[in-house]
Ligand SMILES: Cc1cc2nc3c(=O)[nH]c(=O)nc-3n(C[C@H](O)[C@H](O)[C@H](O)COP(=O)(O)OP(=O)(O)OC[C@H]3O[C@@H](n4cnc5c(N)ncnc54)[C@H](O)[C@@H]3O)c2cc1C
């Protein structure tokens with residue numbers, strides 16, 4: 199098998215397939231992270247310009263909040279300190295280089311990885327351009343796995359070339375003093391909060407009524423209120439830029455469709471990602487079905503052409519690292535391990551690493567009411583001990599959505615500190631099919647916020663035949 203793309207899905211599929219005795223060649227343009235044109239390297243988006251460096255920035259951004267609250271716990275007013283962008287970025291780069299080296303030793307060396315661009319050239323042929331010297335060769339193979347991931351999408355408006363994406367933010371030479379973030383998904387909200395925490399003046403522009411479309415509505419509203427009250431972020435809903443103007447002093451002016459103007463130093467576009475298929479020479483397999491930039495696959499990650507598979511973000515299923523890992527693993531188990539392993543995308547938990555974090559699994563209240571018709575909703579909002587003692591106005595929200603007929607918990611949504619860590623355990627229970635009674639007979643851990651999940655006894659309201667009954 200030739201695997202094009204050494205990210206989460208490609209690396210996992212390669213390792214498992216070669217464990218079954220398959221001859222695998224894995225292609226990736228860089229051994230180490232770095233700026234344009236690739237940004238990514240072995241390990242993929244997650245390790246180089248995604249989950250990992252992002253989470254390091256999340257950690258960095260939360261110290262001022264902790265320091266502020268410490269006053270309520272009896273600490274004399276701690277110095278606010280200043281954030282040193284250069285120092286952080288240097289340490290971040292060293293850490294990502296360390297991870298690249300780990301991949302080199304444990305993935306590149308044993309798995310026969312070529313550092314090169316791979317381009318398909320028909321159903322069983324891949325052209326390889328070596329990164330080192332630009333020389334080319336062609337290999338023939340029984341199976342091709344396309345695991346090239348995604349790339350940021352930016353709408354085509356005047357001045358868009360002056361803006362950055364999540365790729366560039368990890369390599370900015372200096373911390374912007376003022377920043378506009380465009381979008382209302384995971385990346386926009388995470389970076390808005392990161393940069394606010396680090397001391398940048400942030401404006402979020404989201405074109406819709408409320409950000410995080412598709413998430414539970416109460417949780418979206420809750421996050422909005424928490425961000426509005428506890429951060430300096432100027433959240434502008436129903437707002438979309440129409441033009442970006444570069445001024446003589448290097449600053450930028452964002453002009454919105456309703457004529458407003460916001461001055462800033464950087465504009466971060468986080469308006470979604472497309473599949474990175476544009477330079478893959480897919481024209482060489484005209485029979486291969488595409489859905490715009492994405493490659494549709496069946497539950498076994500097989501395309502409509504025999505011997506060609508795709509996993510991860512490029513398939514436009516669920517764009518998360520653990521999902522790409524599962525897809526790559528299942529594919530290798532099925533094709534090389536003789537097992538029947540369809541990918542399983544039901545009840546996948548995820549977390550938006552804002553403050554508070556938004557941990558979620560299963561159906562939102564709105565989707566559950568449409569699909570299951572009769573549901574029972576349990577809901578709580580409270581000030582957790584950690585924030586109530588220092589008199590901070592920071593609230594937690596937790597919701598359980600239960601299928602009334604079977605009593606199965608079909609959705610759980612948590613907005614609180616550490617929701618990601620909390621949600622992983624809940625995800626096991628929900629995936630196993632736990633009922634509300636299973637939650638009820640589980641003894642809480644005291645004193646925690648999480649114990650609320652097993653002590654919510656009275657329904658907030660129900661839905662009967664899809665309609666809300668208070
Ligand atoms: C800013 C950001 C933050 C994120 N945070 C999280 C998070 O907290 N949690 C989470 O679960 N997910 C997160 N994600 C999503 C996660 O990174 C992706 O879902 C995951 O990396 C997808 O894996 P993949 O294998 O499909 O592709 P990728 O990891 O993108 O790997 C694809 C690889 O293919 C290589 N490639 C592309 N074209 C070619 C070619 N022609 N030849 C050879 N190689 C090629 C690329 O260089 C790349 O390294 C984040 C994403 C971003 C952008």
Ligand SMILES: NC(=O)c1ccc[n+]([C@@H]2O[C@H](COP(=O)([O-])OP(=O)(O)OC[C@H]3O[C@@H](n4cnc5c(N)ncnc54)[C@H](O)[C@@H]3O)[C@@H](O)[C@H]2O)c1
Nearest residue numbers: 353381382383384385386405468469470471517549550551
């Ligand atoms: N914590 C995590 O697990 C995490 C973090 C980051 C990214 N991710 C993954 O990466 C994916 C991509 O993240 P993302 O934030 O780029 O995408 P997204 O799909 O989550 O959000 C894109 C946002 O841009 C808006 N948008 C789209 N086109 C627009 C346009 N023309 N003008 C204005 N706004 C526009 C959308 O309304 C949406 O709010 C996520 O869906 C997620 O699966 C996960």
